[in-house]
């Protein structure tokens with residue numbers, strides 16, 4: 001029997017933008033996934049010294065941006081967990097919750113792939129789920145390198161997908177809001193409205 005396939009997209013989502021949504025939808029269709037679960041991080045380990053917007057605002061924006069799509073879900077697992085968010089803990093929890101009949105596909109964008117070496121216990125992660133490197137051919141080398149480094153496991157569990165790319169980052173959006181530049185068509189309207197209403201990134 002074919003296993004159920006579920007995509008996971010972890011991020012700070014500070015704020016969520018069309019790059020995240022386009023990638024999620026592209027991977028969903030390309031790999032025939034049942035759904036994508038967006039997982040806002042409580043406190044990203046690699047961003048400890050940066051100021052991050054309260055988890056509740058990032059969580060609400062992620063829900064606002066995804067609620068219209070029946071195949072998109074949002075998990076508060078990392079936000080509810082105490083302390084720093086580690087992907088290994090999250091995936092273990094999902095595997096435990098859904099059991100063996102589900103295959104998980106953890107999606108990584110270009111900057112996350114570039115950071116792979118810094119990931120805690122990546123080899124353990126590869127035993128638990130697939131990793132989808134969703135980027136342009138420019139990042140191919142990084143992906144091949146990672147595949148090779150982890151041998152059979154890497155060969156089988158790391159998937160590279162040539163994904164359409166929007167040159168958008170949350171960092172850029174925060175900077176634009178600060179400088180009173182428009183963010184229309186970069187984030188969904190509902191997220192744009194939420195940012196202004198709550199006075200975020202000023």
Ligand code: ATP
Nearest residue numbers: 011012013019023108109110111112168169170171
């Ligand atoms: P920041 O600028 O604060 O780092 P970000 O835009 O990179 O934010 P994150 O929340 O850090 O957003 O990213 C979550 C995931 O989405 C990561 O895997 C990242 O690589 C991916 N991602 C980010 N921006 C894009 C984009 N424009 N297209 C595709 N994937 C993206």
Ligand code: MG
Nearest residue numbers: 111112169170
């Ligand atoms: Mg990033």
